[in-house]
Amino acid sequence: MSYKNYPMVSRVVFGRSSFNQLGDIIAPKRLNRKAPFIFLVDDVFKGNSEMTSRIPLAYDDQLLYISAEHEPKTSQVDELVEQIILNYKDRPSGIIGIGGGTILDLAKAVAIMLTNEGEAKNYQGWDLVKNPAIYHVGIPTLSGTGAEVSRTTILTGPERKLGINSDYTPFDQVILDPELTKDVPKEQWFYTGMDCYVHCIESLNGTFLNAFSQSYGEKALELCKEIFLGDSLSQEESADKLMMASWHGGMSIAYSQVGVAHAMSYGLGYLLGVKHGVGNCIVFEHLEEYYPEGVAMYKAMRKKHNINIPQGICANLSDDEFDTMIDVALSLEPLWENAVGKDWKKVITRDKLKALYKKM
Incomplete structure (x- = not known):
């Protein structure tokens, strides 16, 4: 090999x-x-x-x-x-x-x-x-x-x-x-922080996981919990740790891959221009089937920091527009293989993705 x-x-x-x-x-x-x-x-x-x-x-x-x-x-x-x-x-x-x-x-x-x-x-x-x-x-x-x-x-x-x-x-x-x-607005701080958090969840729950990506992903996840769910950090400590979580989260996908949230977020970004971190959050709200524990913890973080995620952004889309997003999402084959396995095409259908997008 x-x-x-x-x-x-x-x-x-x-x-x-x-x-x-x-x-x-x-x-x-x-x-x-x-x-x-x-x-x-x-x-x-x-x-x-x-x-x-x-x-x-x-x-x-x-x-x-x-x-x-x-x-x-x-x-x-x-x-x-x-x-x-x-x-x-x-x-x-x-x-x-x-x-x-x-x-x-x-x-x-x-x-x-x-x-x-x-x-x-x-x-x-x-x-x-x-x-x-x-x-x-x-x-x-x-x-x-x-x-x-x-x-x-x-x-x-x-x-x-x-x-x-x-x-x-x-x-x-x-x-x-x-x-x-230090001057990053709170919502932006949360959205980019969740990008890191989602990197960890998708890497640690993926079929490509190995000891290399796991060691970085686990550290980044531990830091995210401390930053977004803990109460003991000063603002400076929180900023230092989030910078390191970002580094470790990025490294965790270097030797593995991201998954469902990123693939679908790309679709939102391509069609609607939704910013990447926001898109990850919008998608991640609906991914209990793939990342049950990760989604539950994410929702606890969102609640704790009182962040309102945009709703209904796909409410008025045409079938053609849904197809465009689905095409973009499905083109990211390594992400789906990491998320679901080699036979992902049998599981991830266009209808399934459309139903998910309709919830957003």
Whole structure:
């Protein structure tokens, strides 16, 4: 049997105020004065001088504010790549993503597409990338998505919502500074935290489970329980632990896979533009059949933090629209195989998925 030889993030810094070390960390990676670092920064930080004044711009470096209002699209990646190529004669020294999962995924995708020909949509899938990406750094300002550690970048393309899953996707460097998450609104904190929680539940209950993914998944789940169901943590401790839960949750799926909630959430994201973390919560409400204990615990967390999940988002959809979501969900075959097993096609029918979507 041959085992997958997975890449990991090769360098990581963890600690409060570690963001201040960014300049020292990237300086040796500068190719020359004309090869800029491109900083892709979540536009929630526009006008936040406490944050932006610490970004170490030099020479021809460029700071691009990116809206995370919508999930990242393949067309958006292509536009950013074109903009960078047209603006600079030299290939950039690196791409630095500062933000939540949307910005981190864009940074990974742009770094890949600067060295690979064609359009981003052609690389949606598993192991389609031919050339190594340029140097890229991830600095999460939200915790939970696992985008900082994963080998995928989730993009909505013209035909599907699917990641660029490749050995060249992971960041070369990650900076984990929990201070950067301090102003996250409560609902967003919950939704991205639940993304991490769902990673653990789907990984730990999947048919692909092994000791590697289990060790990370169990740790992340333990941290999630402490953060979302406990009462003893200070705000700082909670932020530190959620950042580590996100890392471990991301690692738990590196050597296994996610499952039903993610597959169906992709359908919601593709058709309705529902944000990934919110989509996971909307779907997870109805998955007792697959994850009974996980759903019960999730509902306890939701209740404790008094979060209202959007209801009735599929109430007025046409049959064609349901079919579109079902097509997107069913195209994610490894997720279904992990969730249900090799014979998943006998169990997961279009009617079954439609009935589930109708509840949302």
